[in-house]
Amino acid sequence: MQKYVVISNDIRNKIVKGEYVANQQIPFEKDMCIHYNASKMTVKKALDILVAEGLVIKRRGSGTFVKDLNLEEIERVTMANQFRGxxxxxxxxxxxxxxxxxxxxxxxxxxxxxxxxxxxxxxxxxxxxxxxxxxxxxxxxxxxxxxxxxxxxxxxxxxxxxxxxxxxxxxxxxxxxxxxxxxxxxxxxxxxxxxxxxxxxxxxxxxxxxxxxxxxxxxxxxxxxxxxxxxxxxxxx
Amino acid sequence: MQKYVVISNDIRNKIVKGEYVANQQIPFEKDMCIHYNASKMTVKKALDILVAEGLVIKRRGSGTFVKDLNLEEIERVTMANQFRGxxxxxxxxxxxxxxxxxxxxxxxxxxxxxxxxxxxxxxxxxxxxxxxxxxxxxxxxxxxxxxxxxxxxxxxxxxxxxxxxxxxxxxxxxxxxxxxxxxxxxxxxxxxxxxxxxxxxxxxxxxxxxxxxxxxxxxxxxxxxxxxxxxxxxxxx
DNA sequence: AAGTGGTCTAGACCACATT
DNA sequence: ATGTGGTCTAGACCACTTC
CATH class of the missing domain: 3.40.1410.10 (Chorismate lyase-like)
Structure with missing residues (x-):
């Protein structure tokens, strides 16, 4: 599996399990690069997936934050909005x-x-x-x-x-x-x-x-x- | 404006204006890199925007193709699906x-x-x-x-x-x-x-x-x- | 001034399709 | 075997926020 998928899955899990909570600032991209042994572009791509899913928010100059979602909303967002019959x-x-x-x-x-x-x-x-x-x-x-x-x-x-x-x-x-x-x-x-x-x-x-x-x-x-x-x-x- | 936005706008225009037509294969990323004087990652990002918009399709190993859309569908897709009141x-x-x-x-x-x-x-x-x-x-x-x-x-x-x-x-x-x-x-x-x-x-x-x-x-x-x-x-x- | 995320590069290697 | 797009890197520079 691609590295950026692994990383975004890992972070998504931490949000779903409550390890990262609403409004919490999550680690800087720079630190995630070290932690996941990945380059900046790869970590950014992983986080951008979560932004598109609606789970996190990024602010240039400030950092990345977990969106203030209730449990129900996290569930809804998590079961991917895919295209199926x-x-x-x-x-x-x-x-x-x-x-x-x-x-x-x-x-x-x-x-x-x-x-x-x-x-x-x-x-x-x-x-x-x-x-x-x-x-x-x-x-x-x-x-x-x-x-x-x-x-x-x-x-x-x-x-x-x-x-x-x-x-x-x-x-x-x-x-x-x-x-x-x-x-x-x-x-x-x-x-x-x-x-x-x-x-x-x-x-x-x-x-x-x-x-x-x-x-x-x-x-x-x-x-x-x-x-x-x-x-x-x-x-x- | 960012380079990838410039590139994707340019290609979108070519599709809308009919310079690239339905089912046509558009130039390889490699050639676009030369044409736009951009790196591979930048060109890829530009094309991925068009994929998400529904205008083109990429096939690894083959190339990138204009989707077989009728005019009405191109218009519909082009007026961005943004979030407005x-x-x-x-x-x-x-x-x-x-x-x-x-x-x-x-x-x-x-x-x-x-x-x-x-x-x-x-x-x-x-x-x-x-x-x-x-x-x-x-x-x-x-x-x-x-x-x-x-x-x-x-x-x-x-x-x-x-x-x-x-x-x-x-x-x-x-x-x-x-x-x-x-x-x-x-x-x-x-x-x-x-x-x-x-x-x-x-x-x-x-x-x-x-x-x-x-x-x-x-x-x-x-x-x-x-x-x-x-x-x-x-x-x- | 220092530190965040955003963009961009040049190049490596991989997965996949076609020949 | 060749060539496509996909992933990943290491590092540069920029835009923006915060101090």
Whole structure:
């Protein structure tokens, strides 16, 4: 493992375990260099990870300090804000799908724009309801170009599509651009998700990218309002 | 300006202007070092900014590539996902407040936890509706410790509280931890925001931190569902 | 004036992909 | 075998805070 990861893990642990407490000044970078037998750049990189996570604050001229977080907030921040699908997010729980549609169609105009492919291309058109512990939780409408993600079978979309892409096709998912908004459920969505007509839903529109830089997925996830939250750490420069 | 900012700005411009196009491989770091007369670490840092923004992708052993983004997505990604208040987010538009409450109270239990201050401390209790271009847009319930943010007057909370904190008090806002969720509007909220009873609202719970590491704000913003969206770029690793 | 973190360098070595 | 990006170093200089 890289040295900067080791160092940042070590410091994160000290914060989580309470060895470094809220508002405490932690050792100077200079001293950490000696302690970890690392160069300044390496220690700085380790600390910058913790700044981005929201655990510590650096002030030029003064030093580095533990943020004044309560326990709950430390926990929240610590379970990394990673990019995972429904299956991975609910690891250990029973996740299954009800497939509403699975076909190949000419790409709709909006999806063509989002996927940056030409009109007339073919895409998988997947529509499914995801159940977590037998509770309907989210409805997913997914478009995937058939030439990028070939050979999808019904069994692949019952489970984790990401697993199929990474483990079976050996492709690498690199990132996703997501827009979260809010609206009222349609009657059909309300029905499938076990909501009342007009109840709120959270809508996450997502474009997923492979490590080739190509968009492999344009999806719209409609979440039950009582089973949805996003956590964000915002930093000013 | 720092050299790595200059370099990343330059490359970003080339992408935005279309000089580097989707899926194109951009020059090697080695060559950029020569071109910009910079060291490898500096060029790498510049490129890593663009990776985090979602504009490019790096593959060890292969090179660096422009992500396959459509124009709209480039624009979206480019207008930085910064941390700003309602006033700054709607710069150029008319923003005003209707103040529903402005008082000093003993901190409620939840706020004490979030702000990590002891029960019995006093906080400002601010409740206001924000109007953008005379349309009610968001209701904000804000708690601020009086000893951190002293001397707030009615006029400060009609406008941007962040401006008061930074320009008048000369404090530095460092970051915020935000949780976004969805629920139904209460009748009172619906009334103030011009919604129907039970309409959806987006709720952003936020803890704001100064560069001292102290929480200076615990706020709950209730947004009209048709005037709310969050953009996120998620990266694996 | 002294000490902090921020930037930058020149060069070494490593992990990985392509040829 | 060659060449990519990733990590790491030792040390220089700068911006800023504190004394």
């Amino acid at each position: 429904t299956t991975a997010l609910n690891a250990g729980k029973k996740v299954r799908s009800k497939i509403l549609n699975f076909s190949i169609v000419k790409v709709p105009e909006e999806a063509a724009k989002k996927l940056n492919i030409s009109l007339g291309s073919f895409v998988y058109d997947i529509y499914r309801v995801r159940y977590v512990e037998d509770e309907p939780t989210v409805m997913e409408k997914i478009y995937m170009p058939i030439d990028l993600i070939p050979n999808i079978k019904e069994k692949n979309i019952s489970g984790s599509i990401y697993d199929y892409i990474e483990k079976d096709l050996h492709l690498k998912i690199q990132s996703a651009h997501r827009t979260v908004s809010v609206r009222k459920a349609t009657d059909f969505e309300a029905d499938e998700l076990g909501l009342e007509k007009g109840d709120p839903v959270a809508v996450a529109e997502q474009i997923g990218y492979l490590d080739t830089g190509n968009a492999f997925e344009f999806s719209t996830s409609v979440h039950r309002y009582d089973k949805f939250a996003v956590e964000i750490v915002l930093t000013r420069n | 309602t006033t700054a987010l709607n710069a150029g538009k008319k923003v005003r407040s209707k103040i529903l409450n402005f008082s000093i109270v003993k901190v409620p239990e939840e706020a004490a936890k979030k702000l990590n201050i002891s029960l019995g401390s006093f906080v400002y209790d601010i409740y206001r509706v924000r109007y953008v271009e005379d349309e009610p847009t968001v209701m904000e319930k804000i708690y601020m410790p009086i000893d951190l943010i002293p001397n707030i007057k009615e006029k400060n909370i009609s406008g941007s509280i962040y401006d008061y904190i930074e320009k008048d008090l000369h404090l530095k806002i460092q970051s915020a931890h935000r949780t976004v969720s969805v629920r139904k509007a209460t009748d009172f909220e619906a009334d103030e925001l011009g919604l129907e009873k039970g309409d959806p609202v987006a709720v952003a719970e936020q803890i704001g931190y100064l560069d001292t590491g102290n929480a200076f704000e615990f706020s709950t913003s209730v947004h009209r569902y048709d005037k709310f969206a969050v953009e996120i770029v998620l990266t694996r690793n």
